[in-house]
Amino acid sequence: xxxxxxxxxxxxxxxxxxxxxxxxxxxxxxxxxxxxxxxxxxxxxxxxxxxxxxxxxxxxxxxxxxxxxxxxxxxxxxxxxxxxxxxxxxxxxxxxxxxxxxxxxxxxxxxxxxxxxxxxxxxxxxxxxxxxxxxxxxxxxxxxxxxxxxxxxxxxxxxxxxxxxxxxxxxxxxxxxxxxxxxxxxx
Numbered sequence: 001x002x003x004x005x006x007x008x009x010x011x012x013x014x015x016x017x018x019x020x021x022x023x024x025x026x027x028x029x030x031x032x033x034x035x036x037x038x039x040x041x042x043x044x045x046x047x048x049x050x051x052x053x054x055x056x057x058x059x060x061x062x063x064x065x066x067x068x069x070x071x072x073x074x075x076x077x078x079x080x081x082x083x084x085x086x087x088x089x090x091x092x093x094x095x096x097x098x099x100x101x102x103x104x105x106x107x108x109x110x111x112x113x114x115x116x117x118x119x120x121x122x123x124x125x126x127x128x129x130x131x132x133x134x135x136x137x138x139x140x141x142x143x144x145x146x147x148x149x150x151x152x153x154x155x156x157x158x159x160x161x162x163x164x165x166x167x168x169x170x171x172x173x174x175x176x177x178x179x180x181x182x183x184x185x186x187x
Contacts, residue, residue, distance in 0.1 A: 005026075008023075008025060033080075034076050034079060034080050035076075035077065035080045035170075035173060037076055038073045038074075038076035038080065038170075039073070039170075039187045041070075041072050041073035041076065042069070042070065042073035042077075042166050042187050043187055044069050045065075045066050045069035045070045045073065046159065046187075048062045048065060048066045048069070049066060049155060049158075049159045052155055053155075059155055064130050064131075064133065066155075066158075067124070067153075067158075070158070070162045070166075071090070071120055071124055071127065071130055072127065073166060074090070074165065074166060074169065075088060075090060077166065077169045077170055077173060078090075078093045078094075078096075078117075078169060079093070080173050081169065081172055081173050082096050082097065082100055087126075088127035089121065089125060089126055090117050090118075090120050090121035090124075090125065090127075091117070091121035091122075091125065094113075094114050094117040094118060094121065097109055097117075101172075110168070113165060113168055113169070116161060116162075116165050117165075123147055123148075123151065124147075129147050133147070167187075170187065171183075
């Protein structure tokens with residue numbers, strides 16, 4: 001039996017990302033930075049939502065993966081802006097972002113950005129609720145708690161709002177890295 005993860009060989013070469021054989025090159029040769037990784041998670045969430053729109057998959061079949069992918073992409077892009085972070089708390093990262101932007105750029109993060117980040121943090125504070133359906137840390141060691149019952153999100157609103165939020169954060173990262181504000185972001 002061939003191992004799934006192996007060194008690439010001659011039969012693995014191809015012209016582009018659409019040619020056969022399809023495969024993932026991981027490690028130093030295929031290394032991507034955290035911003036590119038965030039873009040991949042975000043793009044994957046949008047692709048799943050496109051499949052819902054095209055009626056190729058039922059919305060309830062991919063709800064948690066979509067929510068996790070969006071949330072994780074936002075967490076990663078904020079960590080890029082901040083230069084790192086060792087936790088997964090969106091509310092704390094939002095607070096760190098406010099402080100960072102004020103100290104480093106003497107600017108104020110728009111309120112709508114912080115409001116959306118806190119809204120996501122309320123539902124999935126530590127990046128576990130969308131992965132496991134519960135957040136073991138929300139109860140602070142007193143048992144697990146899950147997403148509140150009867151919580152609803154409309155897919156089109158989720159996509160539109162989180163795309164606006166991601167574009168704003170990605171644009172901030174591009175500017176921070178010395179790019180121009182009108183530079184198109186990759187997603």
